[in-house]
Amino acid sequence: MASACITVGVLALQGAFIEHIHMLTRIPQVKEAIPVRTEEQLNSVDCLIIPGGESTAMALIAERCNMLEPLRAFVQKKPTWGTCAGMIMLAKEATGAKRGGQQLFNALDVVVQRNQFGSQKESFQTKLHLPELLGDVPFDAVFIRAPVIAEIKSPKVKIVGRLEQKHGQTEAETAVAVVEDHLFATAFHPELTNDNRLHQFFVDMAIKHLEQQ
Numbered sequence: 001m002a003s004a005c006i007t008v009g010v011l012a013l014q015g016a017f018i019e020h021i022h023m024l025t026r027i028p029q030v031k032e033a034i035p036v037r038t039e040e041q042l043n044s045v046d047c048l049i050i051p052g053g054e055s056t057a058m059a060l061i062a063e064r065c066n067m068l069e070p071l072r073a074f075v076q077k078k079p080t081w082g083t084c085a086g087m088i089m090l091a092k093e094a095t096g097a098k099r100g101g102q103q104l105f106n107a108l109d110v111v112v113q114r115n116q117f118g119s120q121k122e123s124f125q126t127k128l129h130l131p132e133l134l135g136d137v138p139f140d141a142v143f144i145r146a147p148v149i150a151e152i153k154s155p156k157v158k159i160v161g162r163l164e165q166k167h168g169q170t171e172a173e174t175a176v177a178v179v180e181d182h183l184f185a186t187a188f189h190p191e192l193t194n195d196n197r198l199h200q201f202f203v204d205m206a207i208k209h210l211e212q213q
């Protein structure tokens, strides 16, 4: 595959997908960034971003559109980045899920805790260092009713970002960004800043993974 041309899909069933598409238009290696709502669109992309929003709603819509199984199959193999609600969807397990449980895409071998910081008004912005991904320059991370990684279930999961300060009940050092093989997950919303370095990281990661296939 020529490394200057991948098609990135952004799951567009619910949530902040437009913002991701705007960020991706600034990445030179992205040939096209498309909203994904159908199986046909999913089959046409090289990698996928699952945006923030509301994971319970996203799961219900995915089920209603017959997208649950195609998405589960996709994320097993293809590079995928889940942000906030997208991170919850990517996980194998979520605590604080709605009563009766909620459908997940079951790929990332972690337990996520939903709504770790409380309600919308407990949203906050904080600087995070992600040294393996971004070197020394911190990233302004926006947390909106955000989850955290509560438990890591496999040695393949690498923590690449941790909270630097305590927030309410949540301790400093809590994991908020992880990589596992072809999967990347962040508890915050990188598409709501002007900083596209994490989008660049994901595109580079996806290209590397696809070249190894």
Ligand SMILES: NC(=O)CC[C@H](N)C(=O)O
Residues within 6 Å of the ligand: 051, 052, 053, 054, 055, 056, 083, 084, 085, 086, 088, 114, 115, 144, 145, 146, 147
């Ligand atoms: N900003 C977000 O994506 C919030 C996630 C939401 N609290 C959920 O459980 O799905």
